[in-house]
Structure formats: structure tokens, C-alpha cells
Amino acid sequence: MKALLIARRELSAYLRTLSGYVIIAVILALNGLFFNAYALGGASKRSAEVLSQFFYYSSGFTVVASVFISMRLLAEERQTGTLSLLYSSPLRDRDIVVGKFLAGLAFLALYLLCTVYMPLLVMVNGKVSFGHVAAGYLGLLLLGSASLAVGTFGSSLARNQLLAAITSAVMLVALILCWLLARITEQPLADVFSAMSLWNQHFPPFQAGLIHVRDVVYYLVVTYVALFAATRVLEARRWR
């Protein structure tokens, strides 16, 4: 319950300050440009391919959006001293973390909602199934959830928002680049790295309109672990 209270305040803060809109607008513009230039451009292709390309580019922008959306979550509370308010109130640390994360997720969902016009264009002008679009968006939401959770963790570590964004970006890039490690290591380590990678093995099925349980589970586990770590960081800060 308290987590929802925190989430509601955080979300209304996003909606009232300029920075939230700027983040959405800039990333939406870039996403649209890429869609126009790469997914729609080039030789003529089938609608399903265009849609798949759309999800390919959108996945990247979703991760970037997550970094920018999550950077303020806990770092800003520390910066302005409002974390003391939460610390001295009867809340569990996990309420704070989950509340913050949910607000970020809601805001990310708002961003994803704004991108819907692109697949709609494909649907109107071509022939793709609704299921393909739904699967793709589920993938984007799950990928975004994992990235936001890592971002929340980064935000809990950092002293200010800029450092939070850098920390989160470094962690996410490391997670994505796990597949490179997979290519240069022996089995069974290669399989482990490949399975750990944030994008390589887990997102392409969604992009093609397929939902596998293992991919859903992977993103949920990353979300859980990162939020758990953020909670631990908040707890440890009290000993500082």
C-alpha cells in the first residue's frame, strides 16, 4: 500500500516537471526517425519484417529511456534530502524501492504508448497480426522493466542524477555485452554468458512475435535481483 503511495507521488512529479516530457519527446523523436529511415526505408519488404525492425530499434530506445527515467528515482531524493522523510517514516525499504520502480514503469509505459502509432501505421498499410504487435510490446515492457530495475539500483548507489545515469548505463552495457563474452569463452561458460545477456538471446523472439516462458522469466528475474540489490543499498546507507 505504502509503495503505491510513493509511486503515485513519484509519477505525478514526472508529469509535473519538464524533464519527464523532454525525455519522452527526445527519445520519441529519435525512435520515429529511425523507424522512418531504417524500418521503412531501403528495399521493399514484408510488413512483418518492418514490424520486426521497429521492435529492434525500439528495444534500444527503451533501454535508453529507462536509464533517463530511472536516474532521478532515488538519487534525487538523496540530493534534495527528502530521503530522510522516507527513512523516518514507518516504511519498509522495499516499499520505497518498489514504489519508485513502479512509478518509473508507469512512465515508461506512457512512453511505449506514444510509440504505438508506428506499428499502427504498419497494420493499416500492410498485413501483420495483432498478436505480433502485442508480443513485441510485451517484450519491450519486460526489457524496460529489467532496465529500469537496473537503473533504480544505479540510482540508489549514486550521489546525484548524472552519476546515477552513468552507473546504470555502464551496468546495462555490461549486461548487453555479455554475448561478446559468450563468443570468446568455452562451454559451458559460453552458454551462461549467452543466457545472461540482456538482449542477445532473450529479445529477438519477442521481436518476431514469439513469447517464450524462459525469456519472460529472465526479464522478471533481472528485475527482481536488481530491485533486491537496490533495497539492500538503501538498508546499508543507514550504517554509512
Place this chain on the structure above:
Amino acid sequence: MIQVEGLTKYYGEHAAIRDLAFTISQGEVIGFLGLNGAGKSTTLKVLGCVLLPTSGRVVIDGHDVVSNAHEVRQRIGYLPDVPPLYDEMTVGEYLTYVAQLRGVTSRDTASRVGEAEEKTGLRDVHGELISTLSHGYRQRVGVAQALVHKPALLILDEPTSGLDPRQIVEMRDVIRGLKGAHTVLVSSHILPEISQTCDRLLIIHKGMLVAQGTEEELAAKMGGQGAIELEVRGDKARAVEVLQRFGVVVVDRASDGLVALTVRASPDRRPQVAQAVVGAGLELLRLDQGAGQLESIFLRLTHGQEVRA
């Protein structure tokens, strides 16, 4: 209400507070006094459940702040040294949010917010954005958030810092108005700001408790002799020379031939001081009993003398 035993907090290698021990009973208004960096904020952060102590025990209303922090948090209202405000909210929204965070039911929220605004004089700015408020009002919103849920214990860290003289008087009235309903612990580094409001004072210096008691008790303990303040026209060196035989002389101000001084001597000796000044050919413009005996006690306690409570 509060029992503190052997409270110690290290930041890395540096001990911010060492071996603090004191008790506070229900309904008291306690002034927590010390220079900047003495460890006041650290102590209050521990009592406010923001920081965990390195060692020692703090029990608030029967609950330990380490093992039972959740219970403690339901009984306290804490104003940190920087008021924890969200600029993009209005005063009313903010207090509503805080009340709900602290477990006030939604049925009671509106009336509690109204009461808190009434007590702190925020009625007029209920609908204003916090970002547009002046420093004095922000400080009041900080106090209002600490008491909106009617906690048994209020912990106010320098509620008067940065306020102008009129606002300080108003804030003092606010704190005085809390007497009875709450146990209050209020810190300051400026003595007169709290000595009039508080039942008892705790004086902390370099992380250690150096004295505690009522104003009179402290004065008696220190053989309190008080101070005499005076203002003369004439040569500064001459004035100091004349006054030195009465006690330690501190020059408060000296400009344009006007010298303001404080002599650490019993106020009973004012006639002799007046005679001495006039006899030395200086013009006596003002002669007063020192603002508070406490001031000199505080200064002595915090000037490195080894005095233990």
C-alpha cells in the same frame, strides 16, 4: 520516553558522537545545544531512525531504534536540518502525502492536515507550490510535516536556522504551542533561541555530552556568575584595561569610538563597574545585565574546558 545509553556513531574513522547518555521523560521540551559540528544532527538522525548507531542503545517509548525501528517510526516526527520538501507539490498535497505515509487514515487526513497548518501558521499558503515559498515558510512546512500525524515525540533539527528575527520569535511560539501534546527535542547552535522555550538543556561539545539540566541548575553547577554588558564611548584599550579587574572582558563591537563589551562578572557589581568606567573618563552609554547567564556557561563549556556533566 527516550533512554540513550553509550550512544556512539563513527563516520569511518571519525567519531561524530561518543558515549552519549541521557534520558528524556514524557512531555518535556528539551533543547539540544552545541556548536556546528558538535554532533547534534548525528544524534538526532539516530533518534529519527535515519542512521543506525555504531554502538550503544537508544530506546524510544519502549522500542529499540535498531531492532524495532518500525515501531519507533510510528511514534516520531522528524525534521532534518534541511526540510525534506518536494518542490513540485503544493503545501496541502505535501502534508496529505506525508500524513498518509505515516499511517493516518484517509478519513482523518484532511482534518490532521488542517490542524498541522493551523499550528504552524500555514493556512494562507495551503494551495501554493512549495517551490514558491520563502525560507521561513519552508521551515514551517518542515515542522508541519513532522507533527501532522500527531507523534508522541517530535525531533526538530535546527528549526530556526536561517530565519530572520521575527520568524525566530514566531517559530519559538510554534514550538511553545507544542508543549503538552508532544515530547519535543529541538536542537540549535544559538542559545537564546531555545533557552526560553525549553524545560531542560543538553549541551553537547565535540561529540560528548558536557552538561545537562535546567538553566538554573547549569548556572549553579558552573558557579554561574553571569555577565554585564555595556557600551561606552572612548578608547577601546582603555575600556578593557579598566574593566579587566572585574572579570574576563570580551569586546563585542568597536566602531566610531563606540565600544560594546561583555564582562564576565556578577550583575550585582554593576554599580562598581559604572563608577570605574566614569572614573576612567569614558562616557557610559549603556549598562545591562548580560543577556543570559547561560550564554557564558555555554561559551565556557564549548571553549575546551574539561567539564563533564
